[in-house]
Amino acid sequence: MLLIDAKNISFSYHNNQVLDNIDFQLYQGDVLSLVGQNGCGKTTLLKILMGIYKSKGSVKIFSKEIQSYSHKELAKLISYVPQTHQIPFDYTVFDVVLMGRLAHIGLFSNYSLQDKEIAIKCLEKVGISHLKDSIYSKISGGERQLAFIARALVQESKIIFMDEPVTGLDYGNQLKLLKFLKELCLEGYTFVKTTHYPDHALYASNKVMMLQNGKILDVGDINTKLTKENIKKLYDVDVEIISKQNGYKYCIPTL
Amino acid sequence: MKLWVKRMTKIGFIILTIVLLFIINGSLFIGNYEINFTEYSMFIQKLIGFDSNITIEKYEMLKSVIFDIRLPRVVAAVLIGASLAISGAAFQAMFVNPLVSPGILGVLSGASFGAALGMVLGWNWFLINISTFSFGMIAVLFALSISLIYSRAKNMIILVLGGIISSSLFSALLSIVKYSADPYDSLPAITYWLMGSLSFSTSNIVWNLTLPMMIGILILLFFSKYLNALSLGDEEAKALGVDTVKVKFIVIVVATFISALSVILAGIIGWIGLIIPHIARLLFGADNKIILPISGLLGAIFLLAVDNTSRIVFSFEIPIGIVTAIIGIPIFIIVLKNAKRGF
Numbered sequence A: 001m002l003l004i005d006a007k008n009i010s011f012s013y014h015n016n017q018v019l020d021n022i023d024f025q026l027y028q029g030d031v032l033s034l035v036g037q038n039g040c041g042k043t044t045l046l047k048i049l050m051g052i053y054k055s056k057g058s059v060k061i062f063s064k065e066i067q068s069y070s071h072k073e074l075a076k077l078i079s080y081v082p083q084t085h086q087i088p089f090d091y092t093v094f095d096v097v098l099m100g101r102l103a104h105i106g107l108f109s110n111y112s113l114q115d116k117e118i119a120i121k122c123l124e125k126v127g128i129s130h131l132k133d134s135i136y137s138k139i140s141g142g143e144r145q146l147a148f149i150a151r152a153l154v155q156e157s158k159i160i161f162m163d164e165p166v167t168g169l170d171y172g173n174q175l176k177l178l179k180f181l182k183e184l185c186l187e188g189y190t191f192v193k194t195t196h197y198p199d200h201a202l203y204a205s206n207k208v209m210m211l212q213n214g215k216i217l218d219v220g221d222i223n224t225k226l227t228k229e230n231i232k233k234l235y236d237v238d239v240e241i242i243s244k245q246n247g248y249k250y251c252i253p254t255l
Numbered sequence B: 001m002k003l004w005v006k007r008m009t010k011i012g013f014i015i016l017t018i019v020l021l022f023i024i025n026g027s028l029f030i031g032n033y034e035i036n037f038t039e040y041s042m043f044i045q046k047l048i049g050f051d052s053n054i055t056i057e058k059y060e061m062l063k064s065v066i067f068d069i070r071l072p073r074v075v076a077a078v079l080i081g082a083s084l085a086i087s088g089a090a091f092q093a094m095f096v097n098p099l100v101s102p103g104i105l106g107v108l109s110g111a112s113f114g115a116a117l118g119m120v121l122g123w124n125w126f127l128i129n130i131s132t133f134s135f136g137m138i139a140v141l142f143a144l145s146i147s148l149i150y151s152r153a154k155n156m157i158i159l160v161l162g163g164i165i166s167s168s169l170f171s172a173l174l175s176i177v178k179y180s181a182d183p184y185d186s187l188p189a190i191t192y193w194l195m196g197s198l199s200f201s202t203s204n205i206v207w208n209l210t211l212p213m214m215i216g217i218l219i220l221l222f223f224s225k226y227l228n229a230l231s232l233g234d235e236e237a238k239a240l241g242v243d244t245v246k247v248k249f250i251v252i253v254v255a256t257f258i259s260a261l262s263v264i265l266a267g268i269i270g271w272i273g274l275i276i277p278h279i280a281r282l283l284f285g286a287d288n289k290i291i292l293p294i295s296g297l298l299g300a301i302f303l304l305a306v307d308n309t310s311r312i313v314f315s316f317e318i319p320i321g322i323v324t325a326i327i328g329i330p331i332f333i334i335v336l337k338n339a340k341r342g343f
Helices: A042-049 A071-077 A093-104 A113-126 A141-154 A171-186 A198-204 A228-235 B003-029 B037-047 B056-094 B107-120 B125-149 B156-180 B186-194 B203-222 B224-230 B234-239 B244-266 B272-284 B288-313 B320-339
Strands: A002-013 A016-027 A031-035 A056-061 A078-081 A159-163 A190-194 A207-212 A215-221 A239-243 A249-253
Touching (some): A016 A042, A016 A215, A031 A042, A031 A171, A031 A198, A042 A056, A042 A159, A071 A093, A093 B224, A113 A141, A141 A171, A171 A198, A207 A228, A215 A228, B003 B056, B003 B272, B003 B288, B037 B056, B056 B203, B056 B224, B056 B244, B107 B125, B107 B156, B107 B186, B125 B156, B203 B224, B203 B244, B224 B244, B288 B320
Parallel strands (some): A031 A207, A078 A159, A159 A190
Antiparallel strands (some): A002 A016, A002 A056, A207 A215
């Protein structure tokens, strides 16, 4: 099923063309990796598809124009896992995760017991229920990332956007997180994530979109599109894509 | 939330409410006209409909002292303390900046200019209110637009600087108004009023402003859950389903509105909007659903306590704005030491 259908997306920021005529399709069950150099427009594209930035072109979500949704309705369809950042206030992890229910409650109501139960369940699901009462800004980067993922799950939207989800995580946690994404995918979630690691894209996703200077270099099935030729064009490095017998592929630089 | 934290919050609310009621009661009792305790309790008995030995003259006398003179002042102190503290907490969360307050953002300077202008030009009371609020609003928008010029820096200090510039501008404009004011009549009135004094809170003004201020406070309390999301940044708040433009607009207007009305009640009372939210956060964490009401209670308690103390200690009326500054500054220095991060 076609979830997101965007056509002719162009976006400029201070007379600087960030995105130029991008088409973007997302189907149910996809894990799409957005790759490209720093500043190629990956994060901007995510924010346009979430309705945070307004762009030229049309973005349809569930075949309805994005402008026809309220922020609240959009939040129930797409949730966002941003890059971790510092907050100058001492929220507990539970406070932060519970904010995912904001789209589900009205102006005059407060979080219900059920909302809180959902939050606790999702904390358990990502495996950090022991950090529930810890101060968010004092836990490690990986734990913060997991807390954001818990918040995205609490939001109960089936599409999740992630901006460089493994940045700042140690090697083990990076792989655990990717494995977790694959598990969530089997439960019916659809992901779009930006990443700097071709390996991670090969491991966790089925589709790839390569952006270069705000234009699409190539897009499509991960196995046919994430080739050494494309990586050479994208990053100007020589790599070799190696297939193992178990079906996994690896990207190894040949420097 | 851990069970004990939850209990602590509940107990905290109850304790602070009891303390506030206790201080309100005490404030009605203390004053130039001495009332002894037996008289006071007999008066209360009669008031709530029981028989008591109090004479009719004495009863009427006490009723006039307590209801016409002391109660308005007490209500004013509660409203001002709560309004400034809650708007301070709301501004801090919304701008993701623990260094701002109605005073820092220029609201109080702008509002006092607006009010003084109205007084000197002899406008009626309603127009003075409008001009107070409008110039408070203009001042905060001016501070914001200065900070937006440099917004790419995303530095907390820039907004504070914007506020300082805006405050100075409106202080200068206020000086022009004062300079042109009648030096024997309106100049001393404006000067004393701006020092921050509850003695200007006469019953008429207080009862007129009580309802609007309470509505303003209530609106901010309803928006406290959105403030949590906004304090993570605009984009994240949008992704969480918050209409950031609408929420920010409402919060800025309402917080400025109640801060500006506090200026009409008692001039410029600084520091409450800055320090009280910090104290609330030190005690109860960051969740604005808790911090806003707690700040309100603490602000009311703080201002009443300061007013009572200065009334007991000094036999003459000392402007409360001066006292809050003298007490507020050392508290802020201590709190700042604990607040550390981000700036």
